[in-house]
Amino acid sequence: MTVEDVLVVGAGPTGLAIASALSDAGLRVVGLSATAPTKPWQNTYGVWLDELPSPELLATVGCCWSDVVVYAARRTIPLRREYGLFDNRRLQQHLLERGERGGVVWHTGVAAAVEHRVSHSRVSTRDGRVFAARLVVDASGHSPALLRRPVALRVARQAAYGIVGEFSAPPVQPGHMVLMDYRADHLAPEEQHEPPTFLYAMDLGGGQFFVEETSLAHVPGVPLSTLERRLRRRLDSCGVAVRRVAHIERCLFPMNNPLPYLDQPLMGFGGAASMVHPPSGYMVGKALRRAPEVAQAIAQALGAAGATPLSAARAGWQTLWSPARLRRRQLYLFGLASLMRCNSATIQAFFESFFSLPRHEWTGYLSDTLSTAELARTMLRLFVRVPGSVRRTLIAAAGAEHALLRRAAFGQA
Incomplete structure (x- = not known):
């Protein structure tokens, strides 16, 4: 052999x-x-x-875009970072x-x-x-x-339902890419208390667009049928109809699997x-x-x-x-646990503050290129910047997820 x-x-x-x-x-x-x-x-x-x-x-x-935006807390936030x-x-x-x-x-x-x-x-x-x-x-x-x-006892899953196709009108601005659109005015009041979801969308060129309703993370994962319904409600609220479907994307994967x-x-x-x-x-x-x-x-x-x-x-x-990456993983898991405690209003306020951080901090956070000390400082800076409602959510997460912070301090898996 x-x-x-x-x-x-x-x-x-x-x-x-x-x-x-x-x-x-x-x-x-x-x-x-x-x-x-x-x-x-x-x-x-x-x-x-x-x-x-x-x-x-x-x-x-x-495909790549230089015009990348986030919609949160009634603000349009340009990111000025190329995405592909x-x-x-x-x-x-x-x-x-x-x-x-x-x-x-x-x-x-x-x-x-x-x-x-x-x-x-x-x-x-x-x-x-x-x-x-x-x-x-x-x-x-x-x-x-x-x-x-x-x-794993509690697996948080990211879920998404997306459509690649042609539409009666552009679902996003031509040449535009939307990383996150957490606006939820199209939802009924009772739905505002359900797990928040966002639109991830882009102009693919040639009259095709990709639109996807996404749940960042939830335990258990948000049903794909819920995401499909929300996506179609979002499109209906903008007067946009699906004319031709080229591809349906269905995603469901774990975010916090143990090592x-x-x-x-x-x-x-x-x-x-x-x-x-x-x-x-x-x-x-x-x-x-x-x-x-x-x-x-x-x-x-x-x-x-x-x-x-x-x-x-x-x-x-x-x-x-490495030990340093193990520490950062625990801090990131704490960040995930904090986000899962947010409702629609607090998660929008969170991301409005997050993307107002110095560019090297939010890009390094998303790309996992900060050192452990830099990551901790970035999270502390964000804690100081967020509104009181978000800060209370983060404090509650720190109390419930203290084991993650302890493991981050000692570099444990």
């Missing part, structure tokens, strides 16, 4: 990102995917253009071709079990095949095929490794940035004398989830 350097399980954006980065690092990589790695991805993936780790990735962005949507086909092809140049070979099959030996691990599939590698990287999504993680056990002899990446940014839900841009550093750490560990699956996985985990 051939023993490769790394077996990557999963061929979504994060699986292809780590596979190509590992091959770039000079490792022999084989991939295992439940479906063909060329199968089209159904969801849309957004990214701030200044987050892209290399200029070549700009070619994988299908990946062209899924281009990004997929780019990552696959990078991997092919490095010798990555993909196989189709469902990973069923993993067995760890002294020098390598073996993954068996449902149809009885066995793949061997010195390290296994599970990138199979939020419910990983092989990784173990603690049982996998970091002492197991296999590595995780993407949703399997709980890399979703807790307050925003973004992950693909982060995965593209983090993949090269994780791959280099794994390559260095596998190049050491006496390397084992455990030593290689430990190196990868320590790079992906």
Whole structure:
């Protein structure tokens, strides 16, 4: 049996990102995917253009906007930061071709079990095949095929229902991109007390628009039927009708999954490794940035004398989830818990204050590029700026979620 350097399980954006980065690092990589790695991805993936780790990735962005706004607390807030949507086909092809140049070979099959030996691990599939590698990287999504993680008691989920298509009138201004529109005047009074949702929308050009009603996070996730109803109510209130549907997007994913056990002899990446940014839900841009550093750490560990699956996985985990990143994760989880306590009025007041912070602070918060001290200062500055109603909500969250703040102080997972 051939023993490769790394077996990557999963061929979504994060699986292809780590596979190509590992091959770039000079490792022999084989991939295992439940479906063909060329199968089209159904969801849309957004990214701030200044987050892209290399200029070549700009070619994988299908649409971009410099006119990006937030509507909150009856204000229009221009962000003056370029935003893009990946062209899924281009990004997929780019990552696959990078991997092919490095010798990555993909196989189709469902990973069923993993067995760890002294020098390598073996993954068996449902149809009885066995793949061997010195390290296994599970990138199979939020419910990983092989990784173990603690049982989650209260999982907050982001939910969204979106339509790509043509409309009787532009649902947003031409050339415009709306990151968040929390205005809720179109809802009945009793609906104002339900979990707040916002419009995420953009002009795709050529007469097509993308409109999506989104629940930032809620336990349990807001039903997609509720989001569809709210989206159509929002469009009706503007006198806009759907003329042609090109694509329906339905999203539901966890925002606060616990971290996998970091002492197991296999590595995780993407949703399997709980890399979703807790307050925003973004992950693909982060995965593209983090993949090269994780791959280099794994390559260095596998190049050491006496390397084992455990030593290689430990190196990868320590790079992906360093003590500083563990601290920041707890602060971000506290931010998420605080937002979930907000009603429609307080969440709008929160974001009005958030986007009035100095640009480097709110961009660093959303991109996870602040140091732990900078992140703590930014959150404190925001606490001082927000109106009293929001501050009371944050104080209540601090009382209920004190364990998150304690773990942030001590760098615990």
